[in-house]
Amino acid sequence: MGLEQIRIVLVEPLYGGNLGSVCRAMANMGLAELRVVNPSTDMNLEDARKMSCHARHVLEGRRLYEDFSSAIADCVFVVGTSGLEGLYRQHAVPPRAVVPELLRFSDAGPVAYVFGREDNGLTNEELAMCHRIVQIPSHAATPSLNLAQAVLLCCYEVFVVGGDYEPPVEKSPFADSASRERMFSIWNDLLLDIGFMKEDKADHMMQGIRRVMARGALTRDDVQIMMGVARQMQWAAKHGDPT
Amino acid sequence: MGLEQIRIVLVEPLYGGNLGSVCRAMANMGLAELRVVNPSTDMNLEDARKMSCHARHVLEGRRLYEDFSSAIADCVFVVGTSGLEGLYRQHAVPPRAVVPELLRFSDAGPVAYVFGREDNGLTNEELAMCHRIVQIPSHAATPSLNLAQAVLLCCYEVFVVGGDYEPPVEKSPFADSASRERMFSIWNDLLLDIGFMKEDKADHMMQGIRRVMARGALTRDDVQIMMGVARQMQWAAKHGDPT
Numbered sequence: 001m002g003l004e005q006i007r008i009v010l011v012e013p014l015y016g017g018n019l020g021s022v023c024r025a026m027a028n029m030g031l032a033e034l035r036v037v038n039p040s041t042d043m044n045l046e047d048a049r050k051m052s053c054h055a056r057h058v059l060e061g062r063r064l065y066e067d068f069s070s071a072i073a074d075c076v077f078v079v080g081t082s083g084l085e086g087l088y089r090q091h092a093v094p095p096r097a098v099v100p101e102l103l104r105f106s107d108a109g110p111v112a113y114v115f116g117r118e119d120n121g122l123t124n125e126e127l128a129m130c131h132r133i134v135q136i137p138s139h140a141a142t143p144s145l146n147l148a149q150a151v152l153l154c155c156y157e158v159f160v161v162g163g164d165y166e167p168p169v170e171k172s173p174f175a176d177s178a179s180r181e182r183m184f185s186i187w188n189d190l191l192l193d194i195g196f197m198k199e200d201k202a203d204h205m206m207q208g209i210r211r212v213m214a215r216g217a218l219t220r221d222d223v224q225i226m227m228g229v230a231r232q233m234q235w236a237a238k239h240g241d242p243t
Numbered sequence: 244m245g246l247e248q249i250r251i252v253l254v255e256p257l258y259g260g261n262l263g264s265v266c267r268a269m270a271n272m273g274l275a276e277l278r279v280v281n282p283s284t285d286m287n288l289e290d291a292r293k294m295s296c297h298a299r300h301v302l303e304g305r306r307l308y309e310d311f312s313s314a315i316a317d318c319v320f321v322v323g324t325s326g327l328e329g330l331y332r333q334h335a336v337p338p339r340a341v342v343p344e345l346l347r348f349s350d351a352g353p354v355a356y357v358f359g360r361e362d363n364g365l366t367n368e369e370l371a372m373c374h375r376i377v378q379i380p381s382h383a384a385t386p387s388l389n390l391a392q393a394v395l396l397c398c399y400e401v402f403v404v405g406g407d408y409e410p411p412v413e414k415s416p417f418a419d420s421a422s423r424e425r426m427f428s429i430w431n432d433l434l435l436d437i438g439f440m441k442e443d444k445a446d447h448m449m450q451g452i453r454r455v456m457a458r459g460a461l462t463r464d465d466v467q468i469m470m471g472v473a474r475q476m477q478w479a480a481k482h483g484d485p486t
Contacts, residue, residue, distance in 0.1 A: 017260075021389065021392075024385075024388075024389060024392075025388075025389075025392060027382065027384070027385035028381045028382060028385055028386070028387070028388050028392070029381065029382060030382035051389075053387075053389070054385050054387065055385055089411055090411050090412065090413060090414055091411070091413065092410070092411045093410065094403070094410055096403075135410070135411060137399070137402060137403050137406065137408035137410070138271045138272065138402075138408065139270065139271060139272060139273035139402070139406065139407070139408070140407065140408075141270070142267075142270035142271055142297050142298055143271070144271070144296075144297065145267075145268075145271050145395075146264065146267060146268075146294075146296070148392070149264075149267075149268060149271070149391070149392065149395050152388075152392050152395065152396065153395065153396065153399055156380070156396055159380060159381075159382070160337070160339075160380050163380065163382065164382070164383065165380035165381065165382070165383075167335070167336065167337055167378065167380070168332055168333050168334070168335045168378060169333065170333060170334065171333055
């Protein structure tokens with residue numbers, strides 16, 4: 001399953017800032033090959049370099065094409081994006097939905113994810129050449145995304161399934177019930193000793209303490225900390241301020 | 244379940260272009276309330292206006308705060324974002340994972356989604372004031388997202404669950420087996436009549452035709468089109484070019 005088979009294709013982009021931001025978004029999501037069809041001759045490449053940030057290699061490595069069909073000629077699967085209602089759009093799917101198919105095809109050869117002009121998107125003729133049409137979910141009153149933002153979202157959905165990201169893991173394992181109960185028992189004794197609660201109300205008060213301290217799953221570290229706090233409070237209550 | 248209870252909080256942003264892009268990203272994802280803590284005094288507000296596009300109302304409506312704690316003072320749930328490893332970060336979750344909890348709290352009162360400085364993110368002190376820490380999945384070699392891109396991704400994950408977007412629907416219902424079989428039967432007759440296949444190989448050839456034409460689910464419109472094509476080809480083969 002190779003992200004390296006995925007080509008981002010920009011059709012007739014206008015602005016250098018967007019081009020650079022697209023490069024950065026691609027690199028953030030583990031993609032490197034950018035194809036640009038007939039970019040605006042007015043494009044400000046200084047803006048592109050500035051916005052590409054640490055993804056200068058993607059910008060410098062972009063390949064230029066004169067027309068859309070040559071940019072996708074070698075691709076075995078082509079996904080087009082469309083923001084507007086219109087011809088073909090009733091078949092559009094959200095970016096998340098197209099990912100399994102796109103990754104499956106990327107095992108077989110190059111696949112293209114295609115984004116249209118900032119002002120006019122892709123033409124009907126270009127959309128007709130795509131295997132699938134993706135529509136990014138957006139708010140009805142302000143539906144139109146910036147080009148680089150659209151690229152980021154689509155690449156992100158691919159990356160979370162096909163990429164190498166591993167979410168942070170809790171280093172401390174979850175506490176088991178026995179250690180949780182030891183902790184609550186120490187708190188129970190403490191709260192009786194310091195006069196926070198009386199014996200006959202202890203069960204009721206401890207329900208409240210349990211609710212606060214064990215609202216989520218507790219790790220062993222969490223339990224250690226809260227046992228330590230209780231023990232130290234008990235010591236301090238008996239012996240006074242240790243300093 | 245109200246997106247209107249969600250506040251995007253930017254802590255000490257530097258660049259007007261990012262501020263404007265954040266506004267556009269928020270509006271794309273149905274959010275409107277922006278809070279800005281101590282923005283750079285050098286910020287170029289002309290850039291902000293340009294990049295905000297159709298989200299000028301978000302930009303103009305932003306509220307300014309002198310420090311982080313006042314910006315989140317009224318919030319019942321605070322999500323901080325962090326791109327780097329470090330203190331607290333082992334408890335970070337991906338943006339998708341925090342959405343159910345965030346939307347649940349937004350029923351009860353204002354909730355904050357907080358984004359740090361372009362260069363240094365949020366401080367440990369700021370992260371400590373958050374209920375949850377979110378880490379956006381990104382590629383290990385180029386992990387750092389542009390501020391507005393980070394805001395977009397987080398808002399998008401909220402919007403796809405809590406927003407008002409409805410994906411396009413196929414207008415034509417799926418074809419049932421009976422109509423699919425009628426279509427294949429017409430094609431079978433056609434391909435025999437025009438000599439594309441012989442009777443003894445027909446079953447085998449029709450498997451190939453079925454594979455191509457029914458790889459995905461066919462709608463009634465699809466079946467109508469392909470029946471029409473077959474009928475017209477048969478007519479043309481008998482009567483010659485109709486023009």
